[in-house]
Amino acid sequence: MLYAVTLLLPLSAFVGNAPDxxxxxxxxxxxIAMSAVxxxxxxxxxxxxxxxxxxxxRRTAYxxxxxNTRPIISLGIGDTTLPVPEHILNGLKAGAAKLGTxxxxxxYGPEQGIAQLRSKIAKNLYDDKIDPSEVFVSDGxxxxxxxxxxxxxxxxxxxxxxxxxxVYVDTSVIMGQTGLMNQERKQYENxxxxxxxxxxxxxxxxxxxxxxxxxxxxxxxNPTGAAASRAQLTELVNWANKMGSIIVFDAAYAPFIRxxxxxxxxxxxxGARTCSxxxxxxxxxxxxxxxxxxxxxxxxxxxxADGSPVAxxxxxxxxxxxxxxxxxxxxxxxxxxxxxxxxxxxxxxxxKVMIDYYMENARILKETMLDIGMExxxxxxxxxxxxxxxGQSSWDMFSKILSExxxxxxxxxxxxxxxxxxxxxxxxxxxDSCIEACKRLRTVMKP
Amino acid sequence: MLYAVTLLLPLSAFVGNAPDxxxxxxxxxxxIAMSAVxxxxxxxxxxxxxxxxxxxxRRTAYxxxxxNTRPIISLGIGDTTLPVPEHILNGLKAGAAKLGTxxxxxxYGPEQGIAQLRSKIAKNLYDDKIDPSEVFVSDGxxxxxxxxxxxxxxxxxxxxxxxxxxVYVDTSVIMGQTGLMNQERKQYENxxxxxxxxxxxxxxxxxxxxxxxxxxxxxxxNPTGAAASRAQLTELVNWANKMGSIIVFDAAYAPFIRxxxxxxxxxxxxGARTCSxxxxxxxxxxxxxxxxxxxxxxxxxxxxADGSPVAxxxxxxxxxxxxxxxxxxxxxxxxxxxxxxxxxxxxxxxxKVMIDYYMENARILKETMLDIGMExxxxxxxxxxxxxxxGQSSWDMFSKILSExxxxxxxxxxxxxxxxxxxxxxxxxxxDSCIEACKRLRTVMKP
Numbered sequence: 001m002l003y004a005v006t007l008l009l010p011l012s013a014f015v016g017n018a019p020d021x022x023x024x025x026x027x028x029x030x031x032i033a034m035s036a037v038x039x040x041x042x043x044x045x046x047x048x049x050x051x052x053x054x055x056x057x058r059r060t061a062y063x064x065x066x067x068n069t070r071p072i073i074s075l076g077i078g079d080t081t082l083p084v085p086e087h088i089l090n091g092l093k094a095g096a097a098k099l100g101t102x103x104x105x106x107x108y109g110p111e112q113g114i115a116q117l118r119s120k121i122a123k124n125l126y127d128d129k130i131d132p133s134e135v136f137v138s139d140g141x142x143x144x145x146x147x148x149x150x151x152x153x154x155x156x157x158x159x160x161x162x163x164x165x166x167v168y169v170d171t172s173v174i175m176g177q178t179g180l181m182n183q184e185r186k187q188y189e190n191x192x193x194x195x196x197x198x199x200x201x202x203x204x205x206x207x208x209x210x211x212x213x214x215x216x217x218x219x220x221x222n223p224t225g226a227a228a229s230r231a232q233l234t235e236l237v238n239w240a241n242k243m244g245s246i247i248v249f250d251a252a253y254a255p256f257i258r259x260x261x262x263x264x265x266x267x268x269x270x271g272a273r274t275c276s277x278x279x280x281x282x283x284x285x286x287x288x289x290x291x292x293x294x295x296x297x298x299x300x301x302x303x304x305a306d307g308s309p310v311a312x313x314x315x316x317x318x319x320x321x322x323x324x325x326x327x328x329x330x331x332x333x334x335x336x337x338x339x340x341x342x343x344x345x346x347x348x349x350x351x352k353v354m355i356d357y358y359m360e361n362a363r364i365l366k367e368t369m370l371d372i373g374m375e376x377x378x379x380x381x382x383x384x385x386x387x388x389x390x391g392q393s394s395w396d397m398f399s400k401i402l403s404e405x406x407x408x409x410x411x412x413x414x415x416x417x418x419x420x421x422x423x424x425x426x427x428x429x430x431x432d433s434c435i436e437a438c439k440r441l442r443t444v445m446k447p
Numbered sequence: 448m449l450y451a452v453t454l455l456l457p458l459s460a461f462v463g464n465a466p467d468x469x470x471x472x473x474x475x476x477x478x479i480a481m482s483a484v485x486x487x488x489x490x491x492x493x494x495x496x497x498x499x500x501x502x503x504x505r506r507t508a509y510x511x512x513x514x515n516t517r518p519i520i521s522l523g524i525g526d527t528t529l530p531v532p533e534h535i536l537n538g539l540k541a542g543a544a545k546l547g548t549x550x551x552x553x554x555y556g557p558e559q560g561i562a563q564l565r566s567k568i569a570k571n572l573y574d575d576k577i578d579p580s581e582v583f584v585s586d587g588x589x590x591x592x593x594x595x596x597x598x599x600x601x602x603x604x605x606x607x608x609x610x611x612x613x614v615y616v617d618t619s620v621i622m623g624q625t626g627l628m629n630q631e632r633k634q635y636e637n638x639x640x641x642x643x644x645x646x647x648x649x650x651x652x653x654x655x656x657x658x659x660x661x662x663x664x665x666x667x668x669n670p671t672g673a674a675a676s677r678a679q680l681t682e683l684v685n686w687a688n689k690m691g692s693i694i695v696f697d698a699a700y701a702p703f704i705r706x707x708x709x710x711x712x713x714x715x716x717x718g719a720r721t722c723s724x725x726x727x728x729x730x731x732x733x734x735x736x737x738x739x740x741x742x743x744x745x746x747x748x749x750x751x752a753d754g755s756p757v758a759x760x761x762x763x764x765x766x767x768x769x770x771x772x773x774x775x776x777x778x779x780x781x782x783x784x785x786x787x788x789x790x791x792x793x794x795x796x797x798x799k800v801m802i803d804y805y806m807e808n809a810r811i812l813k814e815t816m817l818d819i820g821m822e823x824x825x826x827x828x829x830x831x832x833x834x835x836x837x838g839q840s841s842w843d844m845f846s847k848i849l850s851e852x853x854x855x856x857x858x859x860x861x862x863x864x865x866x867x868x869x870x871x872x873x874x875x876x877x878x879d880s881c882i883e884a885c886k887r888l889r890t891v892m893k894p
Contacts, residue, residue: 037693049766305481310482
């Protein structure tokens, strides 16, 4: 136990949990000391918990109340389920193995990512039309959105598609950019909600949208599955340039795009470099949801109103509140993006098989919903099916499906008031689960 | 190239860099469009770049100006250099390998960390005196400090040891908790700087320190190498409870503690649970600086002034702006903390060998400095030597040593005004580099 003594805390080192009440400044009713530090008022503005853990809690509560239930199938959180393809897996294994050697060991890496990886992303995913220095490698898009918000600060005004991925709104609230939630409209004050629905072909009516500083735009969209066309994104970019806004373009679902008319990157659109940041992720490319790797592109031309480059401030944030993505993970992606020889073709072939697998799930879900007679959106260029409920409440439908079919879905209202009346089905389940879920849904869903 | 077409952007998709000037709201002198988004004023308050990249830039500039220089030795950034020990390495490899199997594959994990890992940290590093639910696993302490600051918001008042790790002050500035830097005092307005120096045995004079909301306290300290005793930490905890402050205790250097009187965790001190958060890291335990794994402990008893639990808000931040540490990395640490059988002993033995290796470097550096006749601090319970320069400027000494001895150090002034007149030497270099650096330093350093 010599080592335990040296490295770990001694058994006798700890004291009990009783607070030192004599010296505490204040105590609550039960005698527990309270700090005098004011809670961040912005944290208090947030409504309920973050959406996806909330879904998990309801699922767990159902199981606890119904211990003998048949196995629950999840069409909920957009989580991948297929194993990591072989070539990329070998890259990850090699990335770990080399840390055991004197020559291969690396410590703190560049906070912006390994230079070779930044180059490969620029070359192989953007055809060298962006510069490697514009790529900031990270542990994921969600984390990058948090860091972008930290950079933007508390005085910017946010616009979001409604419905949208909840992180855009929640981080805006946390940073103090918003007022309280208006309980009637179910919208936070000082956020521009841009309705996207079947009536406008899932694209906002920009002519009647007030100016915002930062426009969060996700295409293919989570949760609606709508993929913006080249003409639509051109309209968006022109509008942002005209208004002097910055688009944060979330391209995490780009690998699912099948239509030739749908851009995979905002930087395919003329003028985007003066008004756009792109966040992206390897999560869906290669089953990296748990492995964690994303990147953000900040073009050199993009400036704030004072002419200072946005990239300089983002670099400062990445250096100050981040320390680089795991070197093991970066090694794995380096292998996946290896442009030379057979290895490359193999990795891409494996990724294609993986993406096609999920898209076949999407097709099965979509056909089932159409067959039942539901109103169906998405699923063509995205792994999400957005089902219209014709006036029924989305949380009610979520609960009904969980208790009667033992299938987890996501209520559209969780993505903003514009999502009410819709249900999101994810195409990431294993095939047999997907087919079984469809069988069960047929018994409980009615148009 | 079928797959490239499907997955990557088509070669013809991109447009040139020319901005769409006709629709841009404003253009600068060179005709580049500028957004109308105001730069975050807090980003503009930051002085120069983050310290460690700045050191790297000066090193690179020296090499470019002196292309034929002998190899430069780094005693600068506190980066590990020894390979990851075998047992833990096997854990990392296994963590990667299982992602290739249907049974072993995992996607989005709990944002707070794998339950088993939270339990093992609580049990094996805190002797079960904290609850697993109080452990939040992450990609590192630096990132956790950023997330804690995001949670605290813009209205809290920060106190720091002076000198200290620059992330505490820089993130306070970014969040808007401070005023401008007072160029005379080299201190930001609205931060409480607590001088720590040989005169007060590196421990702040708390009786004459104004109250702050959040006290960042690092022990063993980066950069001074000072390790606070049990009596000192007891004084700190009592003061925090009396003032209703929250201590953010940075224990990243705990594995280097050798003195029995120096606590390895703030939770060894009575009363700490009502006033303390502990950030910690696997970086130095097992050479994980590039692998990325840290954790933060937020006790259940810790509340804000309104009685609301701090842990609830921290959990919300972790769920909203973070997505869990890499599952591969968590698997590796799980192996390292495996409590059963020989495997455990082996991992701990390997870690001890690694820590001892760095501490022997620290001894060599310390003896060399003493032999030269310098004033020397730290190095007993920490991998840093803090060398007093007797009135010489720390940036001047940094430059002199770089140009005359080709050794990179860190100027004390980079850690705050209280660090002026000191130089930090890191003990993480390979042994032969450490010995060679000592030879070189003997030729250029004079007391």
